Amino acid sequence: MDSSKYTSRLLEKAVNEFSRLPGIGRKTALRLVLHLLRQDVSESESLADSLLQLRKEIHHCKICHNISDQEICQVCSNPDRDRSLICVVENIRDVMAIESTQQYRGVYHVLGGILSPMDGIGPANLTVGSLAERAMTGEVKEVILALSATMEGDATNFFIYRKLADSSVKITTLARGVAVGDELEFTDEITLGRSLLNRTLFEESIRKP
Amino acid sequence: MDSSKYTSRLLEKAVNEFSRLPGIGRKTALRLVLHLLRQDVSESESLADSLLQLRKEIHHCKICHNISDQEICQVCSNPDRDRSLICVVENIRDVMAIESTQQYRGVYHVLGGILSPMDGIGPANLTVGSLAERAMTGEVKEVILALSATMEGDATNFFIYRKLADSSVKITTLARGVAVGDELEFTDEITLGRSLLNRTLFEESIRKP
Numbered sequence: 058m059d060s061s062k063y064t065s066r067l068l069e070k071a072v073n074e075f076s077r078l079p080g081i082g083r084k085t086a087l088r089l090v091l092h093l094l095r096q097d098v099s100e101s102e103s104l105a106d107s108l109l110q111l112r113k114e115i116h117h118c119k120i121c122h123n124i125s126d127q128e129i130c131q132v133c134s135n136p137d138r139d140r141s142l143i144c145v146v147e148n149i150r151d152v153m154a155i156e157s158t159q160q161y162r163g164v165y166h167v168l169g170g171i172l173s174p175m176d177g178i179g180p181a182n183l184t185v186g187s188l189a190e191r192a193m194t195g196e197v198k199e200v201i202l203a204l205s206a207t208m209e210g211d212a213t214n215f216f217i218y219r220k221l222a223d224s225s226v227k228i229t230t231l232a233r234g235v236a237v238g239d240e241l242e243f244t245d246e247i248t249l250g251r252s253l254l255n256r257t258l259f260e261e262s263i264r265k266p
Numbered sequence: 267m268d269s270s271k272y273t274s275r276l277l278e279k280a281v282n283e284f285s286r287l288p289g290i291g292r293k294t295a296l297r298l299v300l301h302l303l304r305q306d307v308s309e310s311e312s313l314a315d316s317l318l319q320l321r322k323e324i325h326h327c328k329i330c331h332n333i334s335d336q337e338i339c340q341v342c343s344n345p346d347r348d349r350s351l352i353c354v355v356e357n358i359r360d361v362m363a364i365e366s367t368q369q370y371r372g373v374y375h376v377l378g379g380i381l382s383p384m385d386g387i388g389p390a391n392l393t394v395g396s397l398a399e400r401a402m403t404g405e406v407k408e409v410i411l412a413l414s415a416t417m418e419g420d421a422t423n424f425f426i427y428r429k430l431a432d433s434s435v436k437i438t439t440l441a442r443g444v445a446v447g448d449e450l451e452f453t454d455e456i457t458l459g460r461s462l463l464n465r466t467l468f469e470e471s472i473r474k475p
Contacts, residue, residue, distance in 0.1 A: 062362045064340055065333050071320045074313040078298050089287050091358065093317065094324065094333065101321045104283040105314035108302065111280045112310045115303065124274050124303065131273055149300065153271045 120191070122167040122184045124149050132164055139163045141198040145188065145217065147171050147205065155203065163201070166191065171204055171213040183213075185220055192224045202230040329400070331376040331393045333358050341373055348372045350407040352400065354426065356380050356414065364412065372410070375400065380413055380422040392422075394429055401433045411439040 063069035068090060075086035093101045117123070118130035125131065132138055132152075142163030146152055147170060155161050168183045192200060202217060204210035218228055234252035235244050244252075272278035277299060284295035302310045326332070327339035334340065341347055341361075351372030355361055356379060364370050377392045401409060411426060413419035427437055443461035444453050453461075 062365050064358070064361060064365075065324065065335050067316075067320045067324050067335055068333055068358075071316045074316040077309070077313075079301050080294070080297070085289070087359065088289070090320070092288050094320070098321050100286070101317045104286075105317045107276075107280045107283045108310045108314045111276045111299070111303070112307050115274065115276050124277055126274050126276055149273070149277075150296065152273065156271050156273075 118167075121165045122169060122187070123152055123165055137162070140196055142201070143188070143191065143197055143199070144201045144203050146203050147210075151203065163199075166200075168204075168213070171207075171209045172216060173209050180216065185217060188217065189220050189224075192221050192226050197224075197226050199227045199229060202228065206231075206233060327376075330374045331378060331396070332361055332374055346371070349405055351410070352397070352406055352408070353410045353412050354397065355412050356419075360412065372408075375409075377413075377422070380416075380418045381425060382418045389425065394426060397426065398429050398433075401430050401435050406433075406435050408436045408438060411437065415440075415442060 063072070071090045072083060072086045075081055075089055076083045078086075081089070093104070114126065116125050116128050118125045118133055119128055120133045121130060123130045123132065127134070139162050143166050144155060144161060144163055145166045145168060146155065147168055149167060152165050152167065155165075166184065166188045168185065168188075170178045170183055172178060172180065172183070188200075191197060200217075200221060202214045204213055214230060221228060232255065233248060234255065235241065235248065241249070272281070280299045281292060281295045284290055284298055285292045287295075290298070302313070323335065325334050325337050327334045327342055328337055329342040330339060332339045332341065336343070348371050352375050353364060353370060353372055354375045354377060355364065356377055358376060361374050361376065364374075375393065375397045377394065377397075379387045379392055381387060381389065381392070397409075400406060409426075409430060411423045413422055423439060430437060441464065442457060443464065444450065444457065450458070
């Protein structure tokens, strides 16, 4: 798009800033900026303020690296959570997904990504070191690896498994199987094979939610 | 989405602000905010600053109501533009679309919308009054109605036509016809009918870009 078309330098600057966000092209950015111009000034101010405040005051929890308003996040500081159980996830969105199941009462460890040589993410970019430190304290009994069921996720799982091999903690991973609501004939053969190998007692399966 | 899932009040506030923008849902808003958190602080600051600056310093041109950095926009203040020719458009995006054709050397008049009783937009919400004032000065020879080819656009065209009926200006409208690149068999009958009625000399059509 030819930048000379913009009749206002301020408008062009705001569009440029918005279009740097992922998934926002120049046309969408222009639509958003023109929308803000039509709204009350307070709308733009509260959006700008929330961004500045977020970047100024946000912390990463010193224990689990989750995003938090305090130095220790509300999961780690909650006395009702089971500190002997650590769930290892890729990012905060996964924490939110697991929290919304209301099935988990342990604590988390946010890796900040998964090993991905293509994207230049190596062990140094992840918080595996601090996970190992936590696992060595003796307080922790089990580490649940809850990463994506992809090649990168499996590689990261294996990397963590080897890092924690010296500790006495039990290392588990999420069950792989047929998703609830899926039809059997459309399930891929690897998933189906694993769900056969890891079949559970029917009595147990009906007792779970 | 359950708001209690957010582990940070600041994060939730920023997500709320982003999701108020049109076409941005809560999931997209979270993705954008987490992206900004991963980037350098300066990214968030320059986005916030550009928004605040935009709302503080932007003007609507006193002559044509286009968005501008100055009180008079760069089209109206350009001595090379033909002031006797006014192109009436709905909004600034239409100005940009026409500017990008590089076929127009006149000035604009931005209505700020089109008549739409469904959306509560009546004559009072549009800048038709100031258009009539401009047309009455005697400097203007022609007003080109360049609104959308919709029912609302046609109604607005007719409303403006009647408002300017007392003046001596020539009132024209954009040519309706088969779009360049369109196949004839897929063109709707109204467009095709109009393009037959308003057929142009072949010699003229090949001289135009």
